Amino acid sequence: MTHLTYIKKIGAEIATVFDDLAQLRIEVFKAFPYLYEGSIDYEKEYLKVYSSSENAMLFAVYDADKMVGATTCIPLIDETAEVQEPFIQAQIDIQSVFYFGESILLSAYRGLGIGHRFFDEREAHARSFKQCKLTSFCAVVRPENHPLKPADYQPLSQFWQKRGYTQTPLLKSQFDWLDIGETQSTKKEMIYWTKEISNQ
Numbered sequence: 649m650t651h652l653t654y655i656k657k658i659g660a661e662i663a664t665v666f667d668d669l670a671q672l673r674i675e676v677f678k679a680f681p682y683l684y685e686g687s688i689d690y691e692k693e694y695l696k697v698y699s700s701s702e703n704a705m706l707f708a709v710y711d712a713d714k715m716v717g718a719t720t721c722i723p724l725i726d727e728t729a730e731v732q733e734p735f736i737q738a739q740i741d742i743q744s745v746f747y748f749g750e751s752i753l754l755s756a757y758r759g760l761g762i763g764h765r766f767f768d769e770r771e772a773h774a775r776s777f778k779q780c781k782l783t784s785f786c787a788v789v790r791p792e793n794h795p796l797k798p799a800d801y802q803p804l805s806q807f808w809q810k811r812g813y814t815q816t817p818l819l820k821s822q823f824d825w826l827d828i829g830e831t832q833s834t835k836k837e838m839i840y841w842t843k844e845i846s847n848q
Contacts (some may be wrong), residue, residue, distance in 0.1 A: 649776055651710075651711055651712045652707070652709055652711055652757075652842065653709070653710050653829055654707065654709050654710075654760070654765075655706075655707070655708050655710065656705065656706070656707050656708075657705070657706045658702075658703075658705055659699065659702040659703065659706075660699050660700075660702070660704075660706070661706075662693075662695070662698045662699045662700075662704060662705075662706045662720075662832040663696075663699040665706065665715065666691075666692050666695050666699075667688070667692075668708070668714075668715035668718075668752065669691075669695060669706070669708070669715065669718055670686075670688050670691030670692055670695065670772070671688070671829035672715050672717070672752055672754075673691055673718075673720055673750060673752060674686035674687075674691065675754070676690065676750075676752040676753070676754065676826065677750075677752070678828060680790070680794070680796055680797055680798055680801060681787075681788050681790040681794075681801075681803075682825075683730060683796060683824070683827045683828045684825055684827070684828070685825075685826040685827060685828045685829075685830070686825075687764065690721075690768060694830065695707055697726070697727065698720055698722055698749070699754065701722050701723060701726035701743070703722070703723050703726070704720065704721065704722040704723070704726065705720065705743060705769075705770070705773045705776065706718060706719070706720050707719050707720075707722050707765075707766060707769040707770070708726055709753075709757070709762055710715055710736070711734075711757070712737070714758075715758055715763055716753065716754045716757050716825070717753035717754065717766070718750065718752055719748070719750060719751040719752070719766035719767075719769065719770060720748070720749035720750055720770075721746055721747065721748045721749060721770040721773055721774060721783075722746070722747055722749065723743075723745075723746055723747070723777070723780075724742045724743075724746065724747045724784075725742050725743050727747050730821055730823070731747060731786075733821065734818075734819040734840065735784075735808055735819065738819060740782070740836070743779055744779055744780060744781040744782055744783070745772035745780070745782045745783070746770075746777070746780050746782070746783045746784075747783075747784055748770050748783060748785035749785070751763065751766045751767070751770075751785070753766075758800070763807065764811075767811050770837070771783060771845060774845060775778070775845055775846070777814075780845065781841055781844060781845065782843070782844055782845065783842070783843050783845055784815065784816075784819070784840050784842045784843070785840065785841055786814075786819075786821060786839060786840045786841070787804070787838065787839060787841065788823075788836050788837070788838055789836070789837045789838070789839055790836075796828075808841055811840040811843070812843045813839075813842065813843045813846060814841060814842060814843070815839060815841050816839070816840050816842045817839055818843060819840035819842070820837060820838065820839055821837075821838045821840075822835040822837055822838065823835070823836055823838050826838075
């Protein structure tokens with residue numbers, strides 16, 4: 649881990665690391681609570697949202713030539729309708745919101761402060777836009793007694809709270825994906841976490 653390097657990509661530049669990011673997303677999201685059975689083709693299509701937004705940002709960490717962690721953010725106005733919908737219903741101006749996408753890190757690299765660095769980078773990018781007043785991300789809700797929940801599973805809620813985020817049950821979406829071991833995609837409830845930010 650002595651060779652960790654960091655990169656930042658903005659807008660269309662993000663497409664240059666689609667292969668690395670898609671592979672990392674599949675690897676990390678396979679674990680509970682996402683249990684995501686992904687494919688490279690689907691990932692590349694999904695990620696086009698970020699490369700199509702001139703103000704989206706990707707920040708990633710590499711160990712030698714392997715991407716081991718990454719995080720993204722994008723103005724909510726440039727996100728998909730399904731992500732925007734709960735904010736519109738709650739009468740929140742979507743032009744004032746920066747949406748944080750994935751924050752993913754291989755398990756061997758956790759505990760090194762990289763997760764905090766990911767939030768720092770995204771929040772700094774969001775603050776650079778005068779109209780931004782709120783940052784937000786969403787997380788899947790799984791039953792407490794889910795059969796694939798590991799005995800030693802530690803939710804990230806305390807970490808998010810320490811970063812100043814509040815779970816906001818008023819803001820909910822349902823996203824559809826294929827779980828590991830399943831043959832059909834199913835809808836999962838996603839609850840958003842939010843934080844008011846200052847541009848000062």
